[in-house]
Amino acid sequence: MKVGVLALQGDVEEHLEAFRRAAAELNISAEVVRVKRADQLDGLSALAIPGGESTTIGKLAQRLGILDRLRTVVESGVPTLATCAGAVLLAKEVSDAIVGPTGQPLLAVLNAAVVRNAYGRQRDSFEANVDVEGVGTVRAVFIRAPIFAKTWPPARAIAHVDHPRAGRAIAAVRQDHVLATAFHPELTTTAFHKAVLEMAAGRL
Ligand code: GLN
Numbered sequence: 203m204k205v206g207v208l209a210l211q212g213d214v215e216e217h218l219e220a221f222r223r224a225a226a227e228l229n230i231s232a233e234v235v236r237v238k239r240a241d242q243l244d245g246l247s248a249l250a251i252p253g254g255e256s257t258t259i260g261k262l263a264q265r266l267g268i269l270d271r272l273r274t275v276v277e278s279g280v281p282t283l284a285t286c287a288g289a290v291l292l293a294k295e296v297s298d299a300i301v302g303p304t305g306q307p308l309l310a311v312l313n314a315a316v317v318r319n320a321y322g323r324q325r326d327s328f329e330a331n332v333d334v335e336g337v338g339t340v341r342a343v344f345i346r347a348p349i350f351a352k353t354w355p356p357a358r359a360i361a362h363v364d365h366p367r368a369g370r371a372i373a374a375v376r377q378d379h380v381l382a383t384a385f386h387p388e389l390t391t392t393a394f395h396k397a398v399l400e401m402a403a404g405r406l
Pocket of ligand 1: 287
């Protein structure tokens with residue numbers, strides 16, 4: 203199968219590597235490709251949208267004329283993993299913890315309201331062990347991470363994290379074939395990449 207990583211900005215290489223390792227661990231033969239143009243979305247069995255800076259990724263996608271096609275691909279049921287800024291991009295409602303409504307370009311397919319930079323600044327980044335329904339316990343790295351303030355069906359929370367200031371916050375969401383995380387699984391585990399590959403292979 204062909205598996206794509208949106209490669210406009212952010213930690214693209216880590217996602218390419220995580221997909222390669224996940225495919226090897228599952229004995230699935232996968233060609234893992236960078237996606238920078240709309241035509242590179244054709245024929246994908248699974249997709250990852252990396253973390254980085256959601257405003258930058260969204261604006262680049264818009265300028266390159268790939269934003270609408272990307273939305274269609276996710277809506278069409280291609281198993282998708284969106285991490286951190288990628289999850290922001292997927293959400294239907296986005297605000298920033300300090301500046302409020304951002305008006306940034308969005309895919310707006312995930313039934314979730316997201317608050318960007320909800321744990322504070324770069325130095326407030328942290329790690330925690332997180333139990334993820336259907337995935338297991340993972341080491342989660344939160345880097346200027348968002349919080350899912352709200353989800354509504356068919357999206358639902360599949361992981362939470364307890365934070366000294368923010369309290370109990372949603373850390374991961376599933377909506378049908380879409381997995382969205384506030385943290386960066388590509389840095390510590392292949393579990394999420396395996397989950398979307400298994401969805402693509404019809405095993406999950
Ligand atoms: N704060 C970034 C944003 O909202 C996300 C950070 C990240 O992807 N690590 O776009």
